[in-house]
Amino acid sequence: MKYIILIAAITFTFLIACNSGNKQPNTTNDAAQPTPASNSAEQQAINTKPSSSVNGIINGYLDMKNALANDDGNGAATAGNTMVEAFEKFDKSALTTKQKATYEDIEDDAREHAEHIGKNGSNIKHQREHFDMLSKDIYQLAKTIGGGVTLYYDHCLMYNNNKGADWISETKEIANPYLGKSMPTCGSVKEELK
Secondary structure (H helix, E strand, O other): OHHHHHHHHHHHHHHHHHHOOOOOOOOOOOOOOOOOOOOHHHHHHHHOOOOOHHHHHHHHHHHHHHHHHOOOHHHHHHHHHHHHHHHHHOOOOOOOHHHHHHHHHHHHHHHHHHHHHHHOOOOHHHHHHHHHHHHHHHHHHHHHOOOOOOEEEEEEOOHHHHOOEEEEEOOOOOOOOOOHHHOOOOOEEEEEEO
């Protein structure tokens, strides 16, 4: 009986921890977040959506996030393959110097993670490991080039033995790609990307 009560208490604590940040975005400044541009012309150039080809990358990523949130490894694999194709078709010619540097910095790494996810439809744990690293690259891409729509930078503090992980979402509502259906609303919005 003591064990049942202990398990119930631990489960309750985890649920409270996961749902405590769902309502309000975190507005604290993180050292890892890029600083704003020094002048408005440069900021306007950074926020310019150079072409719809970036939307292909972002949409593939969002499809992957949604598949992982639904514990759908095959859907995540399909989205990974879509992302690889979108990277191949991406047109860098309309990018500013800063945007091009950021894109070139993340391109190979992000494409490799998308390829791994695309080849491992039956291993969702491995897909989620690569999705964690891919999310860092996509955050930099969306922050520098834009995603074509308002995006949300979310955080799950429980993933990877409580080390936590971030992801990009198209909605404010949390749909956790790391914990999937076992804890779908675990997480909070850290930042809104426009």
